[in-house]
Amino acid sequence: MLIDAIEVKVQKSDMKKIERDKVPLMSKVVQLNPRIKNTKLQYIEYKVITYDVTLKTKGKNIFKQDKSSNKITMLVNTHTGFSESITKIPKTSRINISKKYIKKSSMDEDSMLESMKNEILKLLKNIIINNKGHIHDIKVIDIKSIYKPYWIGTYNGKLVLLDA
Numbered sequence: 001m002l003i004d005a006i007e008v009k010v011q012k013s014d015m016k017k018i019e020r021d022k023v024p025l026m027s028k029v030v031q032l033n034p035r036i037k038n039t040k041l042q043y044i045e046y047k048v049i050t051y052d053v054t055l056k057t058k059g060k061n062i063f064k065q066d067k068s069s070n071k072i073t074m075l076v077n078t079h080t081g082f083s084e085s086i087t088k089i090p091k092t093s094r095i096n097i098s099k100k101y102i103k104k105s106s107m108d109e110d111s112m113l114e115s116m117k118n119e120i121l122k123l124l125k126n127i128i129i130n131n132k133g134h135i136h137d138i139k140v141i142d143i144k145s146i147y148k149p150y151w152i153g154t155y156n157g158k159l160v161l162l163d164a
Contacts, residue, residue, distance in 0.1 A: 001099050004092040005043060005147040008164045012039070012151075039153035041164060042103045047076045048089055049116060050142040053124065057133030067136065072123075074116050078105030083116060085123070092146050102147065113140060 051072045059066040075090075076083040117138055124135060149164035 001102065002094060002096050003043070003102070003147050004145070005095050005097070006090055006092055006149065008041070008149045010151070010162075010164050012041075037154050039151050040101075041149055042101050042152050043097060043147035043149050044103045045078045045105050046146050046148055047078060047109075047112065048086075048142075048144040048146060049074045049076060049113070049140060051116075051120060052137075052139045052141050053120065054136040054138075055124070055133055056136045065133070071141070072120060074119075076107075076112060076116065078107045078112070079103060081107055081112075081115075083119060089144075090146065090148075097147075103150075103152075109143075 051074070053070045053072055055068050055070065056065045057068065073086050073089065074083050075086045120138060121135065151162040151164050152159060153162070
């Protein structure tokens with residue numbers, strides 16, 4: 001499968017040191033030195049969603065409203081649902097990966113788009129109240145999938161995600 005992926009910065013040989021540092025010292029002593037096991041590289045899908053938000057605010061004239069258009073770019077983790085507003089899209093390269101190394105997303109795209117709209121409304125609520133205006137329109141301009149690599153291992157039966 002051909003995907004846009006962020007570059008892997010931490011190699012498998014460097015993972016052993018990071019794994020040792022991630023496990024707390026008391027856990028090593030009390031639980032007879034458990035380690036993170038079965039570490040493998042997997043890619044988690046992130047969606048880059050660009051919205052065009054049109055705001056109408058009170059103008060200089062009583063009968064006229066000023067219209068302003070803003071572009072907001074959101075980065076959404078499809079595995080956890082965490083999202084954030086970004087100014088610059090992460091640098092990616094096109095690579096060929098087997099489907100078994102891609103972690104399935106746990107979010108439906110329609111519900112994700114709706115939750116992002118609600119989040120944008122919350123972000124812009126204070127701006128709108130201060131300028132005595134309202135949101136005229138929110139449109140999705142572009143949706144792009146990028147993949148971020150993670151080292152995934154098991155620690156006491158739980159999955160542990162480490163940045164790659």
